[in-house]
Amino acid sequence: MKNVHVFTVAAGNYLPKARVLLASLRRHHPEWRLHFAVSDAAPPDDALAGLGADEIHELETLGIPNLRRWAFSHSLIELATAIKPFVLKKLLARDDCDMAIYLDPDIAVMSPMTDVVEALKISDIVLTPHLTDPENTIAGIVANEVSTMQHGIYNLGFIGVAARDEGVKFAQWWSDRTYRYCREDIPDGIYTDQRWVDFAPAFFDRVKVLRAPGLNAAPWNLPNREMGGSLAQGFTVNAQPLVFFHFSQLGVMPDARTTGGQMAAAELVAWYRRESAPTAAEKGVSPHYAFNRFDDGSPIAMEQRLVYRARPDVQRAHPDPFAAGEGSYPAWWKAHARSEYPRLFSAETRGAEMQHLSAFLTYRRDADDIIGDDAVVPAGQGAPLASRVKNLIRKIAG
16 A cells, blocks of 8 residues: 555654664555654754655644643653654544554564555554463563563554544544653553553454564564574564564663574674664764753753642643743742652652652643643642552442
């Protein structure tokens, strides 16, 4: 199909990986339209030109309400995952789009994605699970199955959505969830955009789960899959073509552990590391994530994001939290944070207080566009999600 749009999302530090992804897509599907969405300040033009994307989408073009305060309320990984459904909505609304496919920037496509396209002709949402085979050891259950329950059944390094009513409805629902609740909060059951999509087969019709071993092959499922072939011959997984490989966490994992001792996988990993070495233009990209600093250049601490996210009154008083100087959010923090959040300033209690703030789910009661609840939330009040669920269970139990 010609009306296939593929997109990825990344900050500046992932440009080399995104370049490899887009080049691999171009080799196997030259007719597809390729998109790169920036989850950071826009990199220099020469670095973007080297990506090979047909279209670049900056944050300001995605229709995200209250963008400055919203961006401040997220870590780098939270923001990069939260904007995915907004790009998806934008692409599905185009007249020339029959289907949209998302791929993480640290993926490379190694053979045509024919199965994905065929699935999207008859299904509206296509997913791949982290795991397709049960583990057979205690170590495997803990390392992979328990971890998957914490992070989400489906790996959202890939998703395909058809530009039909159910797909559009899904994209709107997903963006509604990630706008407020794209959190790294495993203890309370949320992990960025992934855990939300566990609901997809329950909430939406025509959801297809593709279990072919060559789709979304990755370090976490490679121990139960057998890679073969080579760069020259083409790679296989369980004797089937390797369609796309997810190179997540390769930079911090030793080769033997990453590849499970498989020679084909080791060759693939070595190739990827060579291909994703930064070009001269990419080396010139600022190493600093734009949303990690206030406007005066001072760093933003995660606790400053969490308090801002949990305090609608502070959001109203400081609609641009990145601003510095008199009357700014940093000035408020300096004047009030220690007295209102003393547990954040004690080594013994900081961890627990950070978890409390991370689990603080705020919500809208009316059409107010503040990130959090429209009611003022006093310091230290408001129960985390787990506590509220336990209290509800007690009430139901009588």
